[in-house]
Structures are given as C-alpha cells and as structure tokens.
Amino acid sequence: xxxxCHTHLFLPGQVGGAWGAAAKRAWNxxxxxxxxxxxxxxxxxxxxxxxxxxxxxxxxxxxxxxxARYVATAPGKLFGFASVDPNRxxxxxxxxxxxxxxxxxxxxxxxxxxxxxxxxxxxxxLYAKANELKLPIMWHQGTSFVPEGYLDAxxxxxxxxxxxxxxxxxxxxxxxxxxxxxxCISVVRxxxxxxxxxxxxGSRPWQFYNALVSAIEYGVAHKILFxxxxxxxxxxxTIDSLRSAGRFAVGTxxxxxxxxxxxxxxxxxxxxxxxxx
Ligand SMILES: [Zn+2]
Numbered sequence: 001x002x003x004x005c006h007t008h009l010f011l012p013g014q015v016g017g018a019w020g021a022a023a024k025r026a027w028n029x030x031x032x033x034x035x036x037x038x039x040x041x042x043x044x045x046x047x048x049x050x051x052x053x054x055x056x057x058x059x060x061x062x063x064x065x066x067x068a069r070y071v072a073t074a075p076g077k078l079f080g081f082a083s084v085d086p087n088r089x090x091x092x093x094x095x096x097x098x099x100x101x102x103x104x105x106x107x108x109x110x111x112x113x114x115x116x117x118x119x120x121x122x123x124x125x126l127y128a129k130a131n132e133l134k135l136p137i138m139w140h141q142g143t144s145f146v147p148e149g150y151l152d153a154x155x156x157x158x159x160x161x162x163x164x165x166x167x168x169x170x171x172x173x174x175x176x177x178x179x180x181x182x183x184c185i186s187v188v189r190x191x192x193x194x195x196x197x198x199x200x201x202g203s204r205p206w207q208f209y210n211a212l213v214s215a216i217e218y219g220v221a222h223k224i225l226f227x228x229x230x231x232x233x234x235x236x237x238t239i240d241s242l243r244s245a246g247r248f249a250v251g252t253x254x255x256x257x258x259x260x261x262x263x264x265x266x267x268x269x270x271x272x273x274x275x276x277x
Contacts, residue, residue: 006227017059021167026145068102081106092129112149200225202241
C-alpha cells in the first residue's frame, strides 16, 4: 500500500491574486494541477487524498464540486476532502452539504491561507460538525509564502485545545507543522487523535532529516502519514527523498534513520487510520 495523503487539484484560474504571485516567487512555478496531471502523479500507486481549497482571503479557490467530480472517476482510490472557509457564517452547514451532496470524506482548513484563529470559539461549531460527521480535518498548520496570511494563527500548538475538546476527531497537521516541527511532534505525541504528514519537507533535506530523527526519538514515527503536496512534488519524488533522508548520518556519529522506519512511513495505511474506508 502506497497512499498519498496530501495532493491538490488546481485548475487554471483557481489560484490567483496574492497566492499565485507568492507561489511563483517561492517556487518559481505556475500552480496548476489538472486531473490529467494528477492522474499521472498517482498512477501505479494505491490512492490519494485530493484537497479542495476555499481561501478567499489569499486568492485561492478550488471548489468542492471540482474535487468531487474528479475523485468520482476513481472510487476507492481517490478520496476528496472538502474545504470550507471557517470565516463563512454558515460554515458548518456548507461542510455538511459538501460531504453529503458530493460524497467528500474530510475537511481541509488552513489558518495561514484563510486568515482565522483556530482557537476562536466561533469556529468550534465547524469542528463539532466534522466530529459529528466523522470527518478527519487536515490542517495546514505551519508557515507559508503568502504575505497576507496570518502567521501567528499557524502554530501547531493552537490545535491542542481542539484536540482535547474533540478526542475522537481525527486531525492531521500537514508538513509536520514546519518550521515548528518539534512543536507539532509535541501536539501529536500527547493527543492520540492527531497525526502529521511529511508532505513538501523533502525540499529542505537537513530539516527533513532532523524532523525524522526527532519523530523517532519522541516515539511518534508511526503517526507520520505519507504525502507529497502535489503539484509541488510528486508521489515518486517524495518516496525518493524519504529513502535518501538518512544519508547525512552515513559514516558519522549522527543518529541513523533505519530503513524499516522509512518503509513503514511509505507504506502507511492512511485510509484505514483515518477511517476513510
Ligand atoms: Zn498542500
């Protein structure tokens, strides 16, 4: 089983404004991921989560309907996560409609793109709705490149009160909360319902090595989910960067990363862990 828990669909025109310009500055790429490109990325693997994106504050809008239409082409392989801007007054209702009408199976939210404070009590109704519907929440809880985004809303520790309030609500902290990776690990370690994904970390090899060592030393490597952040990286690129992550330690006294730890991450059964199937 090789399952990519973090992939995007970005059709032409869906990434605009601040988001598009900042992505171009940071990654020197046009952010496009068509169904054909996505299909090529996950071909030969067992499946993927595909994320919608409702972030008007920073200019990114990938409708739930588009994700639903695409994932319906590969049932049992592709799983769509809805996105609802928590600032919308009727966010809980929008989430319920999205999952019931479009057969989506999770929620993606991102304080640094949607500009909200996770711990504001007014957003708890949205988390309660996800909990009621047994939908995992994937959080982009880490930094990003968009100047307009709320960096101070994006620390992993912000999620600890939510994890304690909803102990059965499964949550994933994307990108291991970079650059606050040890803070992310501390949230994941103490809350049995919180996981983390390593998507996009392979682009910073020294940070990636240290993130894996830290997760191993804290005993939470089994809570790392495998994901790429396509189109920024492909599934195969992420496998390759994971398999070479331990090279810094070779021939040195630095802590090694054992192959079985790496392979267990690559082969993580995320659909089962998150209850998607
Ligand atoms: Zn992403």
